[in-house]
Amino acid sequence: DGGITQSPKYLFRKEGQNVTLSCEQNLNHDAMYWYRQDPGQGLRLIYYSQIVNDFQKGDIAEGYSVSREKKESFPLTVTSAQKNPTAFYLCASTPFGRENIQYFGAGTRLSVL
Amino acid sequence: AQSVTQLGSHVSVSEGALVLLRCNYSSSVPPYLFWYVQYPNQGLQLLLKYTSAATLVKGINGFEAEFKKSETSFHLTKPSAHMSDAAEYFCAVSEEGGYNKLIFGAGTRLAVHP
Numbered sequence: 001d002g003g004i005t006q007s008p009k010y011l012f013r014k015e016g017q018n019v020t021l022s023c024e025q026n027l028n029h030d031a032m033y034w035y036r037q038d039p040g041q042g043l044r045l046i047y048y049s050q051i052v053n054d055f056q057k058g059d060i061a062e063g064y065s066v067s068r069e070k071k072e073s074f075p076l077t078v079t080s081a082q083k084n085p086t087a088f089y090l091c092a093s094t095p096f097g098r099e100n101i102q103y104f105g106a107g108t109r110l111s112v113l
Numbered sequence: 114a115q116s117v118t119q120l121g122s123h124v125s126v127s128e129g130a131l132v133l134l135r136c137n138y139s140s141s142v143p144p145y146l147f148w149y150v151q152y153p154n155q156g157l158q159l160l161l162k163y164t165s166a167a168t169l170v171k172g173i174n175g176f177e178a179e180f181k182k183s184e185t186s187f188h189l190t191k192p193s194a195h196m197s198d199a200a201e202y203f204c205a206v207s208e209e210g211g212y213n214k215l216i217f218g219a220g221t222r223l224a225v226h227p
Contacts, residue, residue: 004156031213040122042203042219043157050213090156094213099145099164102215104156 002027006091006105012113013078013085021076021108023091029103030096032074036060037088037107046089049074050096078110086112115140117206119218126225132176132191134221136204139185145207146187147215148178152200160202163187174198199225 004025013019023032031050035043045058049068063082068074074093078085088109092102120135138144145164149157161172168180178189187204201222208214 006156033214040219043217045214048214088154092157096213099162099207100213101147101159101162102157102213104149104158106156107154109154 004091004093004103004105006089006108008108009106011108011110013110014113016080018077018079019085019110021078021089021091021110023074023076023105025072025074025091025093025103027093027103028071029093030071031094032068033092033094033102034058034064034066034074034076035090035092037090043090046076085110115144115206115208115216117204117216117218119202119204119221121221122219123222123224126194126223128196128225128227129193132189132194132198132223134189134202134204134223136178136187136189136218137185138187138204138206140206140209142209146178146180147205147207148172148176148187148189149203149205150174150200151203151220157203160189194223194225196225196227199223 007022033048034046047066049055065077091105094100094102116139118137147162148160161170163180171177176191201220203220204218205215
């Protein structure tokens with residue numbers, strides 16, 4: 001079945017540690033996105049990528065980094081510079097075109113130990 | 114700049130009652146509008162989308178939404194609520210330009226009580 005797979009489902013970060021969240025899609029979509037979700041704040045865009053080896057900062061990119069070495073993969077690293085990383089992280093993908101739907105993964109919940 | 118406003122962060126209805134979730138948008142170009150639903154600890158699922166065809170859009174699970182350009186609204190309705198409709202609902206507009214970015218509202222949490 002086609003879809004978006006995020007792993008792990010739950011992740012814990014120690015002080016000063018970098019952690020990487022995985023996002024893989026087999027939908028052959030061009031664009032991929034990372035969102036952060038906090039209670040009562042909706043979804044905020046962290047980074048997005050339209051093509052391989054290219055990505056742009058979203059609204060809250062500080063303390064995060066990404067790579068897009070393959071079309072199907074868009075991992076997100078939460079660095080030690082992100083002082084408040086506890087949140088629910090969602091990955092999405094879509095074909096080109098404003099009318100197209102974004103498809104979402106099941107999310108990763110990150111907590112700080 | 115484009116924006117989406119969802120009136121009411123929490124809505125509570127009785128089972129069998131009408132569901133009405135409000136969404137207003139701002140856009141200087143013809144908008145593409147979406148409603149998504151999120152169940153606890155899950156990703157978002159598309160309920161329906163408006164892409165300039167019919168102004169009344171039917172989606173999954175008995176939901177529908179009406180695009181009203183004069184009111185810049187895209188409210189979501191369902192005639193009769195089920196317990197299983199309890200979830201968070203997000204309205205979104207596709208951003209102008211070519212990057213397929215979505216601008217989301219803050220969400221409305223729907224509670225359904227017996």
